[in-house]
Amino acid sequence: MLREKLAEDLKTAMKSADPKTVGVLRLLISAINNKAIEKRTKTGSDVLTDDEVLQTLNGEAKKRKESVEIFIKGNRADLAEKEKGELEIIQ
Known part of the structure; x- marks a missing residue:
């Protein structure tokens, strides 16, 4: 069900x-x-x-959160903002 929802969301975003x-x-x-x-x-x-799909999505969200923290520590606000944007889409 979630896989189909993601596919539909992809079509909508492409359109x-x-x-x-x-x-x-x-x-x-x-x-x-x-x-x-x-x-x-x-x-x-x-x-x-x-x-299992939800677990995968949560894993991807966790990766983005960790990346944001690393980029902020490395004074890379531009990359941190990019990751935050991706995180918002995932959630």
Whole structure:
């Protein structure tokens, strides 16, 4: 269900010509597909439950939060703002 919602959101973002949202959604869909491939190699089934998809999304959000902290410590406010924008889209 969540995978389908992300696909629909991607279509909407593409139609509205929002490159930032399109990029983030493609990244999320790719992360979910990678998780499905990982699951297929372990269990033989690549069907992800909504909980597994949500877990993947939470992992991506956590990466963005950590990146923001690192960029702020490194005096890279420009990159921190970029990561914050991606985090808002993910959440």
